[in-house]
Amino acid sequence: MTPNPEIVAAATEAADIAGRVILPFFRRPLDVEGKSDESPVTAADRGAELAIREFLGKRFPDHGIWGEEFGADRADAEWVWLLDPIDGTRAFITGRPLFTTLISLLHRGRPVLGIIDQPATRERWLGVAGQPTTFTGPFGGTAGCRPCGRLAEAELSCTSPEIFTPADLPRFEKLRAACKRVTWGGDAYGYGLLALGAIDVVAESTLKPWDWAALGPVIQGAGGSLTDWQGRELTLDSPGDVIALGDKALLPEALRLLA
Missing domain, CATH: 3.40.190.80 (D-Maltodextrin-Binding Protein; domain 2)
Structure with a gap:
């Protein structure tokens, strides 16, 4: 099932919200904690996920939300948002602009929307089921995989x-x-x-x-x-x-x- 335009617009707004939380922490002194799996986490990870969850929860109260930092809420719902506020926290804490925010929407367990967002470089990939992927960014580039025979x-x-x-x-x-x-x-x-x-x-x-x-x-x-x-x-x-x-x-x- 293809998400409607309202859902797509909300997903992109959620990525904007996450970026506004994350960027003030980038290349600034910050505390880094270790999780139980020894992966790092920061206030930026947690703050971005909380901001996304609050926004999507108000916009779509019947949807579930499942995030890396704060777990699942109504994971059995027909529509579930899956969030990774900072994928690549090691890159983030070492000042490299290779981290991203990942936002996905599942319909009955299958991803039907995905966003890869790099707020520091202002690059964003948007994939919606049944539609061509779009890419925006200041350095050029067009969405489309290349042929590779071997x-x-x-x-x-x-x-x-x-x-x-x-x-x-x-x-x-x-x-x-x-x-x-x-x-x-x-x-x-x-x-x-x-x-x-x-x-x-x-x-x-x-x-x-x-x-x-x-x-x-x-x-x-x-x-x-x-x-x-x-x-x-x-x-x-x-x-x-x-x-x-x-x-x-x-x-x-x-x-x-x-x-």
């Missing part, structure tokens, strides 16, 4: 080798060896670059739903694919291994290496 010609991106479990890392290494080169870092920003045709493959594991839900509508609307490492559609029950491809023709070869 993995040997492919640019691969990944946040960090530390993202993989001991079982998954050897599988990723086979894929990495088959690609032209790998670039580390980027978190969700790398998936946005894939949707601009600058990257061909992103492969990661241990992702949570709020990490990948916004990416699907963006990448699919740009002509690419986002699946698990067995080529299956991602669901809320998926284990967290994700592969994004700008050229869907690469999928059989990539899955063979990741098997």
Whole structure:
């Protein structure tokens, strides 16, 4: 189901709200706390999520909201917003403009809207089910994945080798060896670059739903694919291994290496 224009407009306004909370903290002294999984969190993460939740909760009181920092509220609703206020907190706290805000809307558990927003560079990707992805930003770029006939010609991106479990890392290494080169870092920003045709493959594991839900509508609307490492559609029950491809023709070869 395609979200109506009111919902799309509210999603973009929510991204604006998050940016206004986040930017005053960027490249400023701030306290960094460690969560139970040892990932960092700041007042910017928490403040941005609270602001989005308040806005969307008032606008759509019958919708559920599920965020990384404050958990789920009515996660069994027909429509559920999935939020990652700062994807790439490590980049954020070290002053690199590669963090993003991720906002997704699920309809009966399937992502039908996704936003990747980089407030410091004013870049935004918007994907809506059944529609082409749109991109806005001051540096140029047009949404649309590029053709890439072979993995040997492919640019691969990944946040960090530390993202993989001991079982998954050897599988990723086979894929990495088959690609032209790998670039580390980027978190969700790398998936946005894939949707601009600058990257061909992103492969990661241990992702949570709020990490990948916004990416699907963006990448699919740009002509690419986002699946698990067995080529299956991602669901809320998926284990967290994700592969994004700008050229869907690469999928059989990539899955063979990741098997």
